[in-house]
Amino acid sequence: MRHRAVTAVLAAAALLLTAGCSSDDGGTAGGDGGATPTDTTARPSAPERTGEETPPAKGSVKVVRTVATGLKSPWGLAPLPGGDFLVSSRDEATITRVDGKTGRTTELGEVPGVSPSGEGGLLGIALSPEYASDHMIYAYFTSASDNRIVRLIHNEEKPAGERLGAPDTVFRGIPKGVTHNGGRIAFGPDRMLYVGTGETGDTGLSQDKESLGGKILRLTPEGEPAPGNPFPDSPVYTYGHRNVQGLAWDGRQRLFASEFGQNTWDELNAIEPGDNYGWPEAEGESGDGGFHDPIDQWSTEEASPSGIAYAEGSLWMAGLRGERLWRIPLKGTEASADPQSFLEGEYGRLRTVVAAGDDKLWLVTSNTDGRGDVRDGDDRILEVRVR
Template structure:
């Protein structure tokens, strides 16, 4: 997720200064004060960047976001979010290596313990989570690699996570660009977004698991229908994939960090090449698949995405806003709209609740934000 991109303007010429904050860093702008857990704050609706501003109600055909309240707060370096049957949530701490259960109604937190074998450093640690058939799956950085493990979890009061079992090992690790998002698709297969670890050539190396979207069985084997029958690689040419979600027609979408110019939202198809490092944003070349939408890096640094109400919703870290990308068929049906700009700081993860609403996780305590009282938190969002 790291991109060195602190911009310094000199007349009409911009020079890029490489800094430790990189793309997903940057100073957090002014933020509104969130209400305490259980208390809905005033509704807030942002204005789209690069298109006409919307009124609070929003013109016909545009989206709307209302922050309905804060579910919980006081989270440290939250990263992955997954829903349990019944509506409670699991959230991972990237740096503290823990998984916490959050009551979906009251916001009460219960620690499920530390996940052994996690070695946090830079952008690595305990990242994406997924839940299926009594297992909690986790994408994590270990001593030698990034890997996916699974742990038994009964889900009853007092239950703890079981011993991690390897699902897929050998994903290259780095100080930066570790990817980390995992999710089960509508086909029952497990998908993972990986980064190229800062070694750009790995994205085009089809033998490497870095800079890819991976597709596997729940046990970590190559899934039937993959481009190569003996490989978990599903698509390649990615810089750092940190958001994956499916639309109502079962198509896979992925958010990707660019370097200095364009962040991307891609419609992902098996075997396609998404261009990095030879292309950033739309290249218009037949050998690469162009993104459906792209943003200046200062406005996005996209992390988690979710599909709800006919649109992809994308959390922005450096951009500190929630993007809505309306869809129609396989195409974008309107201009992306931005909401909550600068109100809650860096936004890490967004998860649909299945009823057309969203959970949104902030990311001010990851070492690149400016944490305030109560950070980090999970917000309830009503969207339409």
């Protein structure tokens, strides 16, 4: 059962429980909640926004077709101009082109330097804002020493398997671990690169603004701290996160992020630069003015969220352990109605969801990553119509 409104007393009590760690697979390992926060500075109320249509309280989802099958440990997906898209394989460290009409797959090549282990490997990918002219693919991956971001030229004139240029490292030093490696990257409306990172199981990294773990980072395409970041000369955009794996902007260019909880609450957050999202002192709603509470939260067995996308006035959130697609209708930066779940158990674990038009999503399953029940045809990409 999902819980939306939680009193501060109940949330604080939940933090006292000794329980497991809900990683991206929904598995558990020993861990504790954090201490009571001491920063009680009240956050100013957001100004009321006007002129926004509220989406219907109830929506719908229809799987139109299975676009591609037989993918191995797919993680990131990047739509190409013209209707095809690229997909990364976490464990094989390859990037593959998928024909958007026929589903035919063509391997571009293997990304050098990837060291897959646990939840690490070749994770998120994104196209350069100048892709039409520079043909550059950005990729987030786990190396032998850290998590890093590289860019590679996509040369379509080369033979299959040899279409990726040598990687150019634009950012390095993100902490790595067996779990909680983050990995989602996306270029925002401002043409800056946003990066979701995890705290690798070392909870102290999340509140340390000098660490790159447990953060959302904002970078220039060259990997420098982006102009206007909240902390001088720092790539850190927000902190106090546990494991960010979903990034999406709404129609008014407001950023949202999904986040794995530990044993109690998974989160969907509205992102404001410089804000503290509470981990490990808070998991889910805390009612403490020093932390930015989520706009919604779920028990870990219902979600364990990964990718998110915005379409038809709602955020759509892929669930791994929850094996379902969540719809969260929005009014401004708040949920306007209770979330709905779709496709529960029908396709297994859902890793990535990407908007592909006003009412269309690409949805990527994740059953071949060692944690799911593999079905005939896994893993697959689905075309989904939503409202």
